[in-house]
Amino acid sequence: MRVGEVYDERPSRRIFRDETLLVLGLSLGASGVSALISFIGSVTKPGGLKDQAATLNASAAPGRPWLDLAWQLFGIASALVPVALVAHLLVREGQSGLRTLGFDRSRPWWDLGRGAGVAAVIGSTGIAFYLLARGLGFNLTVVPEALPDVWWKYPVLIMSALQNAILEEVIVVGYLLRRLGQLGWTPGTALVASAVLRGSYHLYQGIGGFIGNMVMGVVFVLLYRRWGRVGPLVAAHSLLDIGAFVGYALLAGKVSWLPTA
Template identity: 45%
Template sequence: MNARETVRTWLRPPSPVRTGPELDPAARRGIRIEITIVLLVTFGLSGLSGILSLAESLATPVALSDQTVALNPSRAAIDWIDLARQLLGVAKLLAWAALGLYLLWRSGIGPRAAGLTPKPRFGRDIAPGFGLAAVIGLPGLLFYLVAQALSVNLTVQASALDDHWWRVPILVLSAIANSGAEEVLVVAYLITRLRTLGWSENKSLLASSLLRGSYHLYQGFGGGVGNVIMGLVFGRYWQRTGKLWPLIIAHALIDMVAFIGYALLRDHVSWLP
């Protein structure tokens, strides 16, 4: 199979996945309510906040590229309180991931069926995760630089934490928590529940990707569009393979490189904001 045929195969929607017997109206209504509540307390609310942040940035009489947004800001002036709040942020994201897995488990879909085996394997999960990180990370950096040069994206500070002893461990934990929450909820949970409602694979994938893009709009149009593309790639990979570990590993690697690389180089490279 040549490269063009491979791309066409991956773009073609996979065969519909059966998720159980036909639902009665009450059950369908219950799932819709569940999805709405989950999104309103997690990434759906973040998406609405992202839209408002972008509107505020556009209303500011300064070019988007001249505005700055920090991804990992300090949360308190006192060292140990800042650390505690950073850990609470990590705990919140991990709780979101746990909520998605729990709700799937309650519906009869355990972690293994959602793509999370008890232990990731190198050939099955870790190596593909590194591959996905390269496929998304390097073009993503170029996409950001182009968007920032075109003034359709804010200048992103990947870390604004001071040089505390706990800075690198917190950035690692934040990357892991971000990846776990996003890939579990936005990919495995949302697409699975939309399948249950009878949505097509393409329609479910598009909804998941638009959600991912919405809560990155605080970075600007580039951040939103770039993450929609990432969502399309990650979501289709999960639909075709049923494996979630590669997505979590790839996302965590991308964030770790961005967060830690920025923190370590910020004071030594003149072109970093």
């Protein structure tokens, strides 16, 4: 290629395949493997699953609140690096970054409104399913937060919820479906792959966590294909996790129906 020429060759399917595997290997694919190992450890441990606990937001430096805060913020920021990588790869592809996936500020109230509706439906059914699965012995007791009672507790829980939502919906729905389509996967096969991946990295919670999140994954893929935007899914997921994290912090030990470790 001579100086001044523009390299405009579309990436090959092999490049798209390798890129997708690398992105997943750096993010939720690795989380799926970790969750599987954790699940194997739980089912081979003496006692039932419901007698064991899966803690989501735990203290990183007990008794040292400022160091703990630093670790919490570092964890949230570093978890979003794969999202920045996806944005970069989309730009390299000739697209407009995350806007290509419908994750931008062009329709904030539209995204929030639809996300709130989805969260209301999934949140109520999700709690019921979790309690049923735990009662039947298919799920660990999920402890959404175990942070110290300090001033930054609730802001960190909210930021953690936002990080989860952005990471999962951008990669597992928007990015993965785009790349699988470019690799020639059928819409049905891509839907199954996205849903199974979502379920896999929740397997540390037990069979109930796997099935419940896989069903949620199917619903989110169908909504994404209908709306063409990741934004409402990020809003819905954020509201679900904020409700779970903050709700648990406020209600744990105060209501009889909420299991605690």
